[in-house]
Structure formats: C-alpha cells, structure tokens
Amino acid sequence: MAAAPARRLPHALVIPYPAQGHVIPLLELAHALVDRGFTVTFANSEFNHHRVVAAMKESSCNGGGGAALERIRLVAVPDGMAPGEDRNNLVRLTVLMAEHMAPRVEDLIRRSSSAAADEGGPITCMVADYNVGTWALDVAERTGIRSAAVWPASAAVLASILSIPRLIEDGVIDAQDGSALSQGTFQLSPDMPAMRTAHLAWNCIGKHDGQEALFRYIVGGVRAAAKCDFVLCNSFHGAERATFARFPSVVPIGPLLTGERRGKAVGHFWRPEGGACLSWLDAQPARSVVYVAFGSFTMFDARQFRELALGLERSGRPFLWVVRPDIVHGDVHDYPDGFLDRARGMVVAWSPQQSVLAHPAVACFVSHCGWNSTMEGVRNGVPFLAWPYFADQFVNQGYICDVWKVGLRAEADESGVVTKEQIASKVEELMSDESMRERVEAMKKVAHESISEGGSSYRNFDNFVEAMKKA
Numbered sequence: 001m002a003a004a005p006a007r008r009l010p011h012a013l014v015i016p017y018p019a020q021g022h023v024i025p026l027l028e029l030a031h032a033l034v035d036r037g038f039t040v041t042f043a044n045s046e047f048n049h050h051r052v053v054a055a056m057k058e059s060s061c062n063g064g065g066g067a068a069l070e071r072i073r074l075v076a077v078p079d080g081m082a083p084g085e086d087r088n089n090l091v092r093l094t095v096l097m098a099e100h101m102a103p104r105v106e107d108l109i110r111r112s113s114s115a116a117a118d119e120g121g122p123i124t125c126m127v128a129d130y131n132v133g134t135w136a137l138d139v140a141e142r143t144g145i146r147s148a149a150v151w152p153a154s155a156a157v158l159a160s161i162l163s164i165p166r167l168i169e170d171g172v173i174d175a176q177d178g179s180a181l182s183q184g185t186f187q188l189s190p191d192m193p194a195m196r197t198a199h200l201a202w203n204c205i206g207k208h209d210g211q212e213a214l215f216r217y218i219v220g221g222v223r224a225a226a227k228c229d230f231v232l233c234n235s236f237h238g239a240e241r242a243t244f245a246r247f248p249s250v251v252p253i254g255p256l257l258t259g260e261r262r263g264k265a266v267g268h269f270w271r272p273e274g275g276a277c278l279s280w281l282d283a284q285p286a287r288s289v290v291y292v293a294f295g296s297f298t299m300f301d302a303r304q305f306r307e308l309a310l311g312l313e314r315s316g317r318p319f320l321w322v323v324r325p326d327i328v329h330g331d332v333h334d335y336p337d338g339f340l341d342r343a344r345g346m347v348v349a350w351s352p353q354q355s356v357l358a359h360p361a362v363a364c365f366v367s368h369c370g371w372n373s374t375m376e377g378v379r380n381g382v383p384f385l386a387w388p389y390f391a392d393q394f395v396n397q398g399y400i401c402d403v404w405k406v407g408l409r410a411e412a413d414e415s416g417v418v419t420k421e422q423i424a425s426k427v428e429e430l431m432s433d434e435s436m437r438e439r440v441e442a443m444k445k446v447a448h449e450s451i452s453e454g455g456s457s458y459r460n461f462d463n464f465v466e467a468m469k470k471a
C-alpha cells in the first residue's frame with residue numbers, strides 16, 4: 001500500500017517593508033500566526049535584520065524589550081543599497097528592493113520545497129506588507145503559494161489609495177503624478193475623516209525626489225493587491241466603522257499588540273532601555289506621567305526641541321521622553337541650560353513603548369500620531385496630545401481629536417512652533433478632562449473585545465488563518 005503523502009505544515013513567509021513602524025506590526029502578526037500553528041520565516045532587509053538581531057541580543061542581556069522568537073526564523077535579504085547609502089530615500093530604496101529582493105525571495109521559496117520539517121518544511125504562503133509592492137505578490141503567484149497583503153496603517157489611508165481613480169476623475173489629483181490639483185481637503189464619504197491632498201503619501205515627497213515614481217509604484221500596488229487572497233489591516237472595526245463598511249475588501253485584524261507583554265521579540269531597531277524605564281515608572285504615582293515619543297522617523301529642528309523641553313518642565317509633571325539619537329536635525333540635542341539636572345523626568349534613547357503605555361503611571365501620550373503609536377495609545381486607554389509631522393499622521397490626528405475625541409491638537413503658532421505655554425496647558429487639560437478619559441477607556445474596551453475570542457478582528461484573523469492553511 002502506498003504511503004499517504006506527508007501533510008504540509010503551514011509555513012508563512014512574512015515580508016515587512018523596511019521601516020520600524022512596519023517591522024513591529026508584521027512581527028506581531030508573525031507571533032499571532034505561530035499561536036495558530038504556523039512556522040514563520042521572517043524576511044527583513046539585510047540592513048534591518050542586523051539591527052533587529054543586535055537590539056534583541058542587547059535587550060535580552062539588559063532585561064528590556066522582550067526577545068522570544070518561538071518558531072520564527074529570521075532571514076536577511078539584501079535590499080540592493082550600498083552599506084552607507086541613505087535608507088531614508090524611500091523612493092530609491094523601494095525601486096532597488098523590487099530589483100534585488102524579488103529573485104532572492106523567489107529562490108528562498110523554491111529552495112524551501114526540500115526543507116526538512118525541523119526547518120519548517122516548504123513555505124506554503126506569503127504574508128507581505130502592502131507597501132513592499134507588486135513584486136512580492138508576483139513571486140507568490142509564480143511559485144504557486146497563497147498570499148495576503150498587510151496594510152499596517154489606518155484603513156482610511158488605504159481607502160484613499162484604493163480611490164485613486166476616483167480622485168483623478170473628480171479632479172482632486174493629477175492623473176500623471178498624483179499631485180494635488182486642489183490644495184484643500186477631500187472626503188471619500190461624509191462619514192469618513194477629511195483628508196488633505198497635500199498629505200497623500202506621494203505628495204509628501206518633492207517632485208525632484210521621485211514623487212511621480214512613488215505615485216506610479218503605489219498605483220501598481222493597488223493592481224497587485226487585487227490579486228492576493230486577503231488584504232488585512234492593523235485596525236479594528238470600532239475604530240473605522242465607516243471605512244470598513246465602504247471598503248469591505250479591507251479586513252481588520254487589529255490592533256496587533258500583545259507580544260511585548262508576553263516576552264516576545266518586538267523587532268526594535270534600537271535597544272529599548274526597558275529595565276530603566278519600567279523601574280522609574282514603578283516609582284511614579286498612578287496616572288501622573290507624561291509619555292513623549294515621536295516614533296522612529298520624525299525629526300525636529302533645534303528650536304522646537306528646546307521649546308518641547310521647556311514645555312515639559314513648565315507642566316510640572318513627571319515625564320518620560322524618548323530622544324532618539326537622530327531626532328534633531330544635525331544630531332545635536334541642545335537642551336535648555338540645566339534642563340537635565342532640574343528635570344522631573346527621564347530621557348531615554350528608545351523605550352519599550354508597548355509596556356510603557358500599559359503602565360498605570362502613564363497619564364497621557366505626546367505623540368506624532370504614527371498609526372502604531374495611535375493603536376498602542378488607544379489599546380491602553382491613554383489620551384493624546386496629537387502632534388503629527390508627516391503624511392498619514394494627520395489623518396490619524398483627525399481620528400484622535402475629531403472622530404474618537406480622545407486627544408487634543410498640538411497647534412503651531414504663526415512662526416511654526418508649538419510653544420511651551422501650549423504644551424504645558426494642553427498637558428494639564430488632558431490630565432484633568434474626565435470625559436476624555438472615559439472615552440479613551442471605552443475605546444480601549446472595544447479594541448480589547450475586537451481581538452478577544454469571538455470579537456470581529458479575532459474572527460477575521462481566524463478566517464484568514466483557515467484559508468491560508470488550505471495551501
């Protein structure tokens with residue numbers, strides 16, 4: 001009698017876009033897949049792979065972060081850039097990735113067909129960051145495996161991308177390069193947040209820095225994503241009800257967050273000063289601390305940096321402030337005289353943010369409104385001083401301040417600075433506004449229910465997992 005063919009174990013190849021705000025949620029998704037019986041090969045760009053591995057090693061030696069990688073194999077794929085090249089040049093990086101990563105990823109999938117069970121066996125499906133682009137989904141198609149695209153930002157922003165043909169037809173953007181034909185705002189429907197044409201991702205890049213190339217690339221991505229089995233989004237139904245109702249092809253599975261608290265690897269690019277932050281927070285009274293962090297990308301000018309320091313001091317509240325080594329243009333941290341000696345706060349280069357936001361001492365979050373930070377604040381019931389810099393962060397600010405009403409706007413004065421007086425007074429307002437606190441607590445509850453057994457994100461994730469297992 002012929003032996004039954006060996007059952008193929010589910011094995012996902014997960015490919016994040018090479019930026020911190022993408023690697024973290026995609027690794028979180030990888031942990032969720034492992035929880036459902038998958039083995040995962042996690043393919044970072046080689047440059048980021050080394051950063052993640054180094055930060056992980058250091059944090060496990062220093063008690064910070066979370067470092068477990070059960071059934072996740074990290075692999076490095078060169079992105080095509082030279083070692084010292086500027087990886088913040090996203091247009092060039094994106095173009096080179098398509099050229100250099102596609103053949104290597106295809107080879108990785110094909111070679112896995114003879115992999116032993118203890119190496120995870122053959123790769124059976126691909127879960128690629130939507131922003132990685134067409135090439136990844138084309139490779140999945142060529143190698144005959146199922147695929148899903150993951151959008152790690154708000155569904156509203158993805159909806160604006162899916163609506164490009166309509167925006168062209170309505171005369172909102174130019175057909176050739178996507179540039180704004182009207183400088184104002186547009187709304188995809190009356191129940192969705194208003195967006196500014198100038199904040200569309202490709203319009204945040206100058207014409208000479210490859211705006212048209214980025215626009216073409218994004219248009220190509222829409223066509224590719226239409227071919228994959230799922231488009232998943234790191235959001236939840238209760239956060240973007242209207243958008244999910246109008247764009248049912250986008251499936252919410254978030255907020256993807258729990259890894260750090262379960263001791264799982266987070267995918268930090270910098271070593272989080274975990275032990276120091278958390279023991280300092282332990283020594284602060286409940287709901288007393290202002291947490292200040294602007295993500296992985298945002299940069300200040302020296303004047304705004306000093307003003308923020310003075311505003312925190314003026315608030316009279318204890319603060320935990322993340323000052324990345326590269327957060328100020330020119331890399332000089334020019335604190336006001338004596339600030340660090342006088343300060344009632346703690347300054348760190350990188351924090352274990354998910355654990356910080358979950359700490360009972362944290363009262364409010366001064367944030368650049370990156371989508372991950374937004375979901376993390378909401379998930380932990382922390383109100384925001386919403387201070388966006390770039391692209392989708394403005395839409396997220398709209399959600400925080402106008403739709404969910406769980407934060408206040410930081411507003412620059414006519415010289416372009418958010419003043420110390422405003423920072424101090426808005427922090428005070430956030431601390432004392434009980435109705436704001438109630439709304440953010442209510443959202444926390446909805447977020448939690450979404451990902452709990454039987455919740456909408458939980459069920460969506462279940463359907464996705466079952467489909468992917470039928471490789």
Ligand code: UDP
Pocket residue numbers: 020021022024268272293294295296297298322349350351352353354369370371372373374376
């Ligand atoms: N983050 C962190 N420690 C910090 C600052 C940020 O772990 O000190 C994490 C944060 O929890 C989030 C990610 O970095 O998951 C930043 O993503 P986000 O979308 O908020 O902003 P981006 O960096 O993409 O602008």
